[in-house]
Amino acid sequence: MSLIELVSAHGRARISPQGAQVLDAELDGRPLLWLSPLADFTPGKAVRGGVPLCFPWFGKHPQGLPAHGFARNQRWTVLEQSASQVRLALEDNAETRALWPHAFRLELTVQLDQALDFTFRVENRDALPIQFSYALHSYFAATDLHGSLVQGLDGCLRRELAHVTMPQQGAVRLADPIDAVFELAPAALQLQDGAHQVLIEAESMRSAVVWNPGPAAEAVADIGVHWPEYVCVERGNIGAAAITLAAGETHQASMRLSQLPSTAK
Numbered sequence: 001m002s003l004i005e006l007v008s009a010h011g012r013a014r015i016s017p018q019g020a021q022v023l024d025a026e027l028d029g030r031p032l033l034w035l036s037p038l039a040d041f042t043p044g045k046a047v048r049g050g051v052p053l054c055f056p057w058f059g060k061h062p063q064g065l066p067a068h069g070f071a072r073n074q075r076w077t078v079l080e081q082s083a084s085q086v087r088l089a090l091e092d093n094a095e096t097r098a099l100w101p102h103a104f105r106l107e108l109t110v111q112l113d114q115a116l117d118f119t120f121r122v123e124n125r126d127a128l129p130i131q132f133s134y135a136l137h138s139y140f141a142a143t144d145l146h147g148s149l150v151q152g153l154d155g156c157l158r159r160e161l162a163h164v165t166m167p168q169q170g171a172v173r174l175a176d177p178i179d180a181v182f183e184l185a186p187a188a189l190q191l192q193d194g195a196h197q198v199l200i201e202a203e204s205m206r207s208a209v210v211w212n213p214g215p216a217a218e219a220v221a222d223i224g225v226h227w228p229e230y231v232c233v234e235r236g237n238i239g240a241a242a243i244t245l246a247a248g249e250t251h252q253a254s255m256r257l258s259q260l261p262s263t264a265k
């Protein structure tokens with residue numbers, strides 16, 4: 001599949017029309033995102049790394065439909081492309097209707113300048129209301145996973161399988177395996193990896209997810225021994241923040257990823 005390459009004075013990014021998925025990106029000479037060296041590019045399969053888009057549900061489906069929905073496995077149409085920006089769309093089709101019986105149109109614009117910007121739109125083209133969850137599932141390149149922190153979630157309810165849902169205390173640490181959903185989170189989060197900091201700013205994406213499975217991922221074919229190389233900090237609208245759209249309505253939200261100057265002395 002031919003990839004779309006974006007360049008700016010600050011970096012570069014590659015995007016796949018499958019899933020409108022940013023596969024990798026570099027800002028100011030540093031890798032921003034992680035693409036698994038074991039990624040499987042078989043068409044129709046989810047690609048491990050970059051920024052997959054989960055839609056119209058997040059995580060496992062109660063009836064065993066594909067995890068994270070179908071948007072990441074579908075081929076999107078490129079509507080417009082310039083050196084530093086691309087706009088892609090996905091409309092319902094026979095495959096999506098078999099999984100989710102609704103008429104819709106998605107649009108994702110990816111723009112690269114000093115930051116990597118995502119603008120996501122969902123249009124309800126159905127005659128009835130639709131309800132959905134979604135996430136921009138960013139895999140950030142990590143140099144020191146165990147020392148990494150996510151800041152900005154102090155006091156937010158943290159929901160995690162096999163744990164009691166409790167307010168987060170202080171920064172989220174990546175020292176142990178984690179799969180935590182914060183359905184309601186503030187707009188700006190910071191990922192701190194040693195002296196390196198990434199700013200994750202969201203508009204109208206009220207949820208956040210922090211995920212790294214730890215050594216258990218050695219059994220996952222497209223992660224293997226590479227699990228310490230990334231931290232997922234995802235933004236979207238999940239659970240209490242799920243979106244309901246009346247017929248004809250549109251939801252629009254955005255996420256901006258940028259690097260802060262290093263705090264190294």
Ligand SMILES: O=P(O)(O)OC[C@H]1O[C@H](O)[C@H](O)[C@@H](O)[C@@H]1O
Pocket residue numbers: 046059067068179180209210211232
């Ligand atoms: O393996 P995938 O379907 O891409 O999902 C990867 C991960 O995505 C999210 O972060 C979820 O919170 C995890 O529970 C899930 O394991």
